[in-house]
Amino acid sequence: xxxSFHGVGKIVAIVSIIIALIIGLIAGYxxxxxxxPPSLSTxxxxxxxVTTTSVKTITVTSTVGVAPERIVIGVTDKVSDIDPxxxxxxxTWEVLTNIMGGLMRYTPGTTxxxxxxxxxxxxxxDGKEYTFKLRPNLYFADGKKxxxxxxxxxxxxxxxxxxxxxxxxxxxxxxxxxxxxxTVKFILIEPVSYFPALVxxxxxxxxxxxxxxxxxxxxxxxxxVGPYKIVKWVRDVELVLEANPYWWEGAPKTKQIVVRFYxxxxxxxxxxxxxxxxxxxxxxxxxxxxxLKGKAGIKVIEVPGAFxxxxxxxxxxxxxxxxxxxxxxxxxxxxxxxxDKIFLGTVEPLxxxxxxxxxxxxxxxxxxxxEYNVELAKTLLRQAGxxxxxxxxxxxxxxxxxxxxxxxxxxxxIKEAWEGTGIIEVELKSAEWTTYxxxxxxxxxxxxxxxxxxxxxxxxxxxxxxxNTSWTGYAYSNPRLMDILREARTKPTIEERTRLxxxxxxxxxxxxxxxxxxQGKLTIATKEGIEGVILDPxxxxxxxxxxxx
Amino acid sequence: xxxxxxxxxxxxIALIPTILILVTLxxxxxxxxxxDPVIAIVGMKAPMERVVELKKELGLIDENxxxxxxxxxxxxxxxxxxxxxxxxxxxxGKRPVVVEIMEHLPATIELAIAGFLVSLLIGMTLGTxxxxxxxxxxxxxxxxxxxxxxxxxxxxxxxxQLVFSVGxxxxxxxxxxxxxxxxxxxxxxxxxDSLISxxxxxxxxxxxxxxxPAVTLGLVISGVFSRVTRVSVEEILKQDxxxxxxxxxxxEYRIMLHVLKNSFIPILTMMGLQLALLMTxxxxxxxxxxxxxxxxxxxxxxxxxxxxxxxxxxxFFAIIVSVMNLxxxxxxxxxxxxxxx
Numbered sequence: 042x043x044x045s046f047h048g049v050g051k052i053v054a055i056v057s058i059i060i061a062l063i064i065g066l067i068a069g070y071x072x073x074x075x076x077x078p079p080s081l082s083t084x085x086x087x088x089x090x091v092t093t094t095s096v097k098t099i100t101v102t103s104t105v106g107v108a109p110e111r112i113v114i115g116v117t118d119k120v121s122d123i124d125p126x127x128x129x130x131x132x133t134w135e136v137l138t139n140i141m142g143g144l145m146r147y148t149p150g151t152t153x154x155x156x157x158x159x160x161x162x163x164x165x166x167d168g169k170e171y172t173f174k175l176r177p178n179l180y181f182a183d184g185k186k187x188x189x190x191x192x193x194x195x196x197x198x199x200x201x202x203x204x205x206x207x208x209x210x211x212x213x214x215x216x217x218x219x220x221x222x223x224t225v226k227f228i229l230i231e232p233v234s235y236f237p238a239l240v241x242x243x244x245x246x247x248x249x250x251x252x253x254x255x256x257x258x259x260x261x262x263x264x265x266v267g268p269y270k271i272v273k274w275v276r277d278v279e280l281v282l283e284a285n286p287y288w289w290e291g292a293p294k295t296k297q298i299v300v301r302f303y304x305x306x307x308x309x310x311x312x313x314x315x316x317x318x319x320x321x322x323x324x325x326x327x328x329x330x331x332x333l334k335g336k337a338g339i340k341v342i343e344v345p346g347a348f349x350x351x352x353x354x355x356x357x358x359x360x361x362x363x364x365x366x367x368x369x370x371x372x373x374x375x376x377x378x379x380x381d382k383i384f385l386g387t388v389e390p391l392x393x394x395x396x397x398x399x400x401x402x403x404x405x406x407x408x409x410x411x412e413y414n415v416e417l418a419k420t421l422l423r424q425a426g427x428x429x430x431x432x433x434x435x436x437x438x439x440x441x442x443x444x445x446x447x448x449x450x451x452x453x454x455i456k457e458a459w460e461g462t463g464i465i466e467v468e469l470k471s472a473e474w475t476t477y478x479x480x481x482x483x484x485x486x487x488x489x490x491x492x493x494x495x496x497x498x499x500x501x502x503x504x505x506x507x508x509n510t511s512w513t514g515y516a517y518s519n520p521r522l523m524d525i526l527r528e529a530r531t532k533p534t535i536e537e538r539t540r541l542x543x544x545x546x547x548x549x550x551x552x553x554x555x556x557x558x559x560q561g562k563l564t565i566a567t568k569e570g571i572e573g574v575i576l577d578p579x580x581x582x583x584x585x586x587x588x589x590x
Numbered sequence: 591x592x593x594x595x596x597x598x599x600x601x602x603i604a605l606i607p608t609i610l611i612l613v614t615l616x617x618x619x620x621x622x623x624x625x626d627p628v629i630a631i632v633g634m635k636a637p638m639e640r641v642v643e644l645k646k647e648l649g650l651i652d653e654n655x656x657x658x659x660x661x662x663x664x665x666x667x668x669x670x671x672x673x674x675x676x677x678x679x680x681x682x683g684k685r686p687v688v689v690e691i692m693e694h695l696p697a698t699i700e701l702a703i704a705g706f707l708v709s710l711l712i713g714m715t716l717g718t719x720x721x722x723x724x725x726x727x728x729x730x731x732x733x734x735x736x737x738x739x740x741x742x743x744x745x746x747x748x749x750x751q752l753v754f755s756v757g758x759x760x761x762x763x764x765x766x767x768x769x770x771x772x773x774x775x776x777x778x779x780x781x782x783d784s785l786i787s788x789x790x791x792x793x794x795x796x797x798x799x800x801x802x803p804a805v806t807l808g809l810v811i812s813g814v815f816s817r818v819t820r821v822s823v824e825e826i827l828k829q830d831x832x833x834x835x836x837x838x839x840x841x842e843y844r845i846m847l848h849v850l851k852n853s854f855i856p857i858l859t860m861m862g863l864q865l866a867l868l869m870t871x872x873x874x875x876x877x878x879x880x881x882x883x884x885x886x887x888x889x890x891x892x893x894x895x896x897x898x899x900x901x902x903x904x905x906f907f908a909i910i911v912s913v914m915n916l917x918x919x920x921x922x923x924x925x926x927x928x929x930x931x
Contacts, residue, residue: 113769121682205640259682276682276693278882279769299769304880307748312763315755475895478629 110296112571112587115309115318119277119302122259124252125195125243127204131494132323134243135581139282139298140182141246141265144173144192144225145237149575149583152399152498154237158187158247158266158289159225168232168531173240175223180287181249181263182270189219195247195265198254206244209496213239232531234538235499242497268293268585277302282584293585294573313339313566319589320574321566322582327385327447333566341566345398347578348561349391349503350444350492352437352455356517356554358487360433365425367553369433370488372410373418373465375458380559383450391560393546395503398578400535401542405550406557415462422464432466435459438489443474451558452490490558498579500542501530507555517554598920605912609905613671616904617664620897627680627895648680667901676902681894687902691884695906696778697766698883701807701875702868703779704800708808709864713815714857718850720816721823731820738813743871747806747878754802761802764880768795803879807871811864818860822853855922862918865911 118132125137146157156162159173179187196217199210213236216228229236239245249263262271268290269282280300284293301318303309310329313321314336325333334341354361354370361367376390391397392407410417427433437459439452449471456467472480480486495502505526507517522545529541549555563576573587628644645651649666652658670677676687720731755763762768766780773784773792781800784792826832826849835845873885884903891899 111769203640203643257684259685273770275772275882277886278766281770301765301769302880303764304877304886308751308764308878308880311748311751311756315751315759315763317755317763317765474893475626475629476623479626482626482629 111299112295112297112320112584112589113299113301113318114320114322114582114584115301115303115312116322116324117303117306117309118323120280122204122257123261123264123271123274124204124258125246125248125265126199126202126207126252127257127259128243129205131580136280136300137243137246137265138267138581139269139584140267140271140285141243141248142267143241143243143245144175145241147241147498147577147579147581149586150577152578154241157241158192162237164533168234168533169229171227171229171236171240172220173225173227175225176289177223178289179266180289181266182285182287183249183263184287185249187247187266188222189225190222191247191250192225193217193219194250194254195252196245198248198252199244201255202257204257206242206496209239209242209244234531234533235497235501238497238499269298290585294588295584298584310566313568316568319568319571320587324445325564325566326445327383327387330387330564330566331385338569339566340569340571341564342574342576343387343562343564344576345389345396345578346561346563346576346580347396347399347495347498348492348580349394349396350388350451350490350558350561351391351394352556352558353486353489353491353507354554354556355484355487355489357484360425360435361487363425364553365421366427366433367556368410369418369421369425369462370435370459370465371406371550371553371556372414372421373459373462374455374556374558375413375461376559377412378458379451379454383447383454384559387564388559388561391557394507394549394555394557395500395542395546396560396578399498399500399503401500401539401546403543403546405546409547409550413458418462419464422462427464429463432464434466434468436468436470436487438470438472438477438480438486440474440477440490441471443477444490444492448490455490494580500538501526504542504545504549505530517552519548519552522548522552594920598916601916601919605909608912609908612904612908613668613901614664616901617667617897618660620895620900621660621663623895627897671905676905677898679891679899680896681891687899690887690899691903691906692778694882694884694887697881698869698872698876698885700779700781700800701803701872701881701883704781704804705807705811705871705875706861706864706868708804709811709815710861711812712808713812713817714819716812716816717819717821718823720820721827728820731816735813735817735820738809738816740813741810743806743810743874744878746809747802747875750802750806751878760798762799764878766796766799766882767792768799771795803875803881806878807868807875810871811867814860814864814867815857818856819853822856823849826852858918858921862915865914869907869911 116132118130120136121130121133122128123133123136123140125141128134128137142157144157144159144162145154147153148155158175158179160176162171162173164171173192175187175189175192181187196210196214199207200214203211213229213233214227215230218226218228220226227236227240233239246265248265249261251263252258252261260274260276262274264270264285266289268285268288270285271280272283273279273281279302282298282300284296286292301312303312306324306326306329309318309321310325310333312318313333321333330341330343333339352370352374354367356362356367376392380386380388380390389397390412392404393402395402422428422433425433437452437456439448441448444451449469452469452471456469459465459467471477477486477489481489481491493503508519508523508526525541525545525548529538529545532538532541563580565574565576565582567574570590571587572590575583575586628641628648628650642651642655646653646655649663650658667677676691678684678686679690716731716734720728750761751763754761768791771789771792773780773787773789773796776783776786780796781793784790784796829852832845832849835848869885872881872883873889875881876883876885877889884907888900888903891903
């Protein structure tokens with residue numbers, strides 16, 4: 042019966058056509074917007090007006106396109122606390138480095154330190170007192186004068202709040218005093234030869250008095266003494282930085298930097314391809330990087346990073362308490378396969394905990410075990426009492442997302458390489474990051490995968506944190522190694538320290554309790570025309586150096 | 591008091607045990623999950639002293655370092671809850687949970703409304719066409735319903751991004767609005783706020799940003815609506831009153847209005863049921879389009895074991911879904927006068 046309802050069909054068809062027309066009109070409008078040549082109504086216009094302090098203010102008047110004085114950076118990272126007293130993640134440190142500064146800083150493109158807010162420093166003969174002389178022309182972004190008292194106030198604030206990164210101050214500094222308006226003296230608990238490197242980290246950055254004196258001020262945007270100031274901050278959405286007119290080094294090359302936060306690497310990559318962002322920064326996936334390398338109008342820049350990956354063998358859990366087993370496992374890792382097959386060459390094999398590019402780096406694991414040395418592994422395993430009929434059975438733990446979704450593949454290739462000896466049987470086990478950390482701290486994992494981002498750029502940060510400390514759930518301890526590291530910490534010259542760290546790396550390889558796997562490269566993709574991108578093992582992207590041509 | 595009023599009051603009171611059960615479930619499930627929230631917050635490098643200090647601060651252990659029993663923590667939490675205190679987040683500045691929710695909620699509401707409208711538009715139009723024309727068109731709509739419902743949101747989202755963002759450059763890949771174009775806040779819904787404030791640039795930008803996420807979400811949910819509408823309209827078209835109406839010579843459009851009104855009860859029921867799906871779908875849609883709403887917010891906080899925020903958010907969702915279902919029930923009575931409680 043209802044098939045006779047042609048009238049109904051007609052009405053529905055007419056309604057549908059009207060709706061389709063409306064949708065078509067709207068779509069047509071948008072198409073015309075996107076295809077139309079740039080005009081005042083469709084292209085963002087930067088209108089410069091001079092204020093009383095001769096600062097140029099950018100007024101945004103439309104949506105599409107990017108103003109010439111603005112660079113848009115896309116990231117998948119998050120900003121945790123815009124407070125150096127509690128921020129302890131790499132991306133937030135990067136943001137802090139762009140809105141604040143330390144007494145010392147790294148020369149862009151190198152791991153060499155140079156004076157930042159300080160002009161110079163002196164060290165007392167016993168190495169326990171560092172006295173820094175401040176530049177006379179330091180101002181916060183609101184024009185307020187910066188003195189040595191601000192430096193002291195900020196560092197004492199970090200010590201008082203005792204947040205996550207506070208140990209970078211409290212483990213080393215006994216007291217800090219202002220000798221006059223331009224002189225700051227640090228009294229150390231014991232001599233530390235890399236103290237200038239510590240001073241270059243965010244917990245030592247002077248902050249504006251607007252920061253709450255005794256508690257964490259997560260969303261405080263007053264900043265410190267840096268090239269940029271925050272003009273807008275919407276958590277997980279957008280961070281807008283504008284040139285700080287009072288910065289001691291003069292105006293940055295780009296007036297406005299906008300950081301847009303993406304939820305995943307795919308969106309980040311698509312945003313670059315769609316032209317919504319100028320720079321795709323942390324963190325693109327290896328496959329995206331490979332694809333982007335071939336795209337017209339996009340540049341991909343790669344440099345060695347200081348991020349390392351490694352395996353920990355818990356020497357308190359059998360069979361990892363057996364040195365022969367650990368050595369065999371260290372010998373049977375196929376690092377090149379991991380780097381080429383999984384990361385498509387975006388990481389490189391690492392044979393020491395101290396990364397390549399850093400002074401004192403020595404490939405001790407390569408010297409001792411070679412690359413994927415199955416025969417050596419078999420020999421060592423037989424010495425340990427294992428054979429094809431009496432296989433070594435172990436568990437390898439990994440965490441599936443914290444180090445990226447390639448982690449399961451890394452674990453699979455290690456398993457494959459170990460089982461390639463014919464004498465090892467590996468069971469893969471995984472746990473989400475929070476659980477993984479919990480198990481780690483409790484010392485429950487026998488063999489497990491981890492990564493390390495440095496706190497400060499010094500070989501000490503790649504060695505001391507694992508020796509005789511409990512955070513990994515067990516204490517890897519070697520008295521000779523501890524003595525060497527302690528001595529290396531206090532020796533004043535790089536030559537003396539290099540000799541000691543080389544010895545330390547050899548002992549490390551001999552013990553094979555913590556085995557390096559690979560070292561990350563930093564990769565950034567930009568549109569053609571973006572210049573001044575300088576990356577180095579310090580791993581912080583300096584926004585004040587980039588510009589558009 | 592009318593029966594409807596009694597019903598509304600009874601339903602409102604019934605919300606309390608519903609929410610209490612949810613709070614209890616979430617409270618205990620979050621705590622029996624492996625993974626220490628404090629370790630998740632402080633990270634792997636923090637010294638043990640810092641871990642202990644934070645545990646004290648969060649009320650997980652007492653001054654002597656002894657663990658506070660879960661049941662005591664639960665009672666403490668409930669006591670605060672009845673005072674309207676959802677607590678403070680465990681991470682990133684430890685801000686009040688209510689503030690965090692209010693920051694993310696408008697984005698999700700905006701996306702949910704837009705997605706819902708798209709799904710109704712597509713679903714009901716196709717369903718009516720299928721039932722009205724019948725034959726192959728009806729079969730095609732049936733196939734569409736099945737396919738649309740089976741679509742995986744991140745996949746369809748990415749396809750739309752590739753075509754309309756990367757290829758045609760018509761719509762943005764992600765985000766809620768262009769740089770520097772946020773309208774003044776009245777409702778938190780950018781489209782509405784930009785209209786209220788008369789900012790055309792903001793209006794166009796927010797409309798462009800919401801199009802792809804709304805279409806993605808709407809397409810997937812439209813499968814259900816097209817199916818329900820099709821079946822419902824087919825059923826009504828068979829009824830005697832339609833024949834009688836035609837026999838009396840009523841114009842077709844008036845007949846169709848009666849048909850649609852009578853078909854609306856199952857569609858309305860489905861709307862209520864789809865609210866939960868809308869929220870789940872929003873999580874995936876928000877992730878794909880970097881939409882700063884509740885979905886991604888909740889997911890992230892679960893990963894960080896941010897107990898208080900997760901609990902607060904779940905309670906909030908529970909209230910929203912319950913209230914919406916209540917509204918749907920009330921709408922039944924309005925649309926169909928035979929329904930009384």
